[in-house]
Amino acid sequence: MPGARIAAGSAAFRRINRAMAFGGFSTFALLYCVQPLMPLLGRDFGLSPAQSSLVLSVATATLALALLGSSNVAERFGRKKVMVGSMLSGAVLTLGCAFASDYLHLVALRACMGLMLGGLPAVAMAYLGDEIEPTSLGLSMGMYISGSAFGGMTGRVLSAFISDFASWRIALGVLGAAGLYAAWEFSRSLPTSRHGATLPARGPGFVAGLRIHLRDPGLPWLFALSFLLMGAFITLYNYIGYRLLGAPFNLRPSAVGLLSLLYLLGIVSSMWAGKLADRLGRRNVLWLMMGLMITGLLITLADSLVAIVLGVGLATFGFFASHSVASSWVGRRARAPQALASGIYLFFYYLGSSVVGWSGGYVYEHWGWTGVVTLLAGLLGVGLAIALHLRRLAPLPVNY
Template sequence: MQHSAIAFGTPEYKRINRAMAFGGFSTFALLYCIQPLMPLLARDFGLTPAQSSLALSLSTGTLAVALLISSVLSDRFGRKRMMAASMFSGGVLTLLAAFAHGYAQLLVLRALLGFMLAGMPAVAMAYLSEEIDPKSLGSAMGTYIGGSAFGGMIGRVLASFISDFFDWRIAVGAMGVAGLYAASEFSRSLPASRNFRPGERGAGALLAGLRAHLTDKGLPWLFLLAFLLMGAFVSMYNYIGYRLLAPPFGMRQSAVGALSILYLLGIFSSVWAGKLADRFGRRNVLWAVMSVMLSGLLITLLDNVLAIVIGMGLFTFGFFASHSVASSWVGRRARAPQALASAIYLFMYYLGSSVIGWVSGYLWSHGGWPGVVLLLGTILAVALAVAWRLRGLVPLNPLEAQR
């Protein structure tokens, strides 16, 4: 029996919004809290920057792989059960990571963390689409995405501040406790699915969907952009801390972590770019906001803290704007199964984070910050060429043709 969709302002809608805010916050706080701690891991375990980056790259890599698996499993076992299990296991694994006896053990726990956390982003959008009235879906989705961005920012900032006064183990442990609390609130707040129907999608249907999306003339280029843009973005925040902690800047760990507050610019720019794309068209806006990202990267070459912060701000602004335009274009371009197209986009998104984020560490070790900028500049130049190519893409359906 199909139940009526949940409308804006109802008690159920408020419960869902509260739960999704906790879900988005917890997932991305646990995933990215390790990023500002990488210089401390390198010091304590005697690692190179590339080796220390594995603490994040392995998590995002296993998350990328598990996204497709989790979406299929949730079709059989249920949305809420999958999301709650993902959050509780994420909190437990983060808490265990604080007691890791060596770096190898820490990497195993972080890899498991990424795999288990995938159940939340893979399923959240499906749950919302099934349960929320279409007229209220944008607001509910915005709450989840806002919670995700806020979680990623707060995870970095809190971990930096706590480690500055104590050590990285206490910082990671505190994030694990916060994750368990968020999981409890999520489970308590989220209503059970009312419109979910268990099903079993065969491998044949999955392969047919993959073939349809990967042979499209536009979608593979948008998937490539996800890989390039996220890889460049994570690399910036992975290694800028090494530069600012070292002479001549010598900044404190808490000050470097506080730079994650620049994420607030991204929360604004993603909304702004979406409105701009609705007005002028995605094909006309995408390359422009990516140019802002590239200009910010080049500014960070200056040996001045204020200039570096401005450059990071422009880079962050441009990234979130680009991601907003590209991901919404996937939704407009894709035909059935649309959810699979989004999953492929997210797979490439996190794969880029893992691969490029790791490779950038070698450029840092051998060429310092100019070496990292050379790599990321090349990546963004390729991304700009892809965006320019997409300007001539013929719309596939009426929805895409609406700018």
């Protein structure tokens, strides 16, 4: 019989959070390390901003598709094995990207990498939802997202600096090697799942599980919110670099890469918001963090470098706080199969990254930064309306 769920402060809690920090770090460092390289790839291969964005959008699209299937595979064959395999294969494929012969080859390798990385995010959220006691889940999910934020930040900063002083190929090689080390640390630290290692034969299948989650009065709204949140956030970082590299700022790629240090705010905000939501309730925190994200986005319209940095910082803080609250809400609310609910949430999350992130390039080409901000403010306005609607969501039954 499975034992009691794990509480904050225990040795098992620390081991899980250490492993998840490495898992989140590696996944998002490998996924997003190409973001600051987009202008360089455009220069080397003669690409428009929208075409350059494919190196990221294709990876997030295949990752989104993989999330649904990987959740079911993990429920049947063991979550830890699937997550470790995901990290190893993602690192190897990133090493392969360093030797891509042309842009088509690079995009194809990135598509395969996204497909393989899909074995970690949804499974990690389901693992935490099953293994961690509810009163500690917000903190644990926040710490996992903090590791993700740190990985996304480090991947972007390292690739920007290495490519500025060496080449983008060397940058990808270094990140691939770091991914191999992170996979080893993850494997030796994470305890085997005790509450959701396998799916019983009588358990709901994919279609039945999909019906269960889509009939819930709250989950579909959270799925939609994930699309809007990630779509707006990734598009902000996709094209702010183009603006800062051009007149009147004319910054170097390494200087633009430093903007990713603002992810440190995400590390702080995801843990802070998780604890705040555990105390005050997710419905009372989510809409405030969404409002903060919109405020930061609007500030980036100013023609001041200081104001732009401030605006991106506020948007980053608000995004990671909102994502921490929304993702832990999915883990708390979902019935079995929980991994599928996490997979659906992240499917829409990365679908937003691909669709909005790619289409934002065309908006930037035709209407500049003002057009991008107008697009993202509209999307986040819809997200804010959803967050306010969720305030009226009925609480879960006692025996849920």
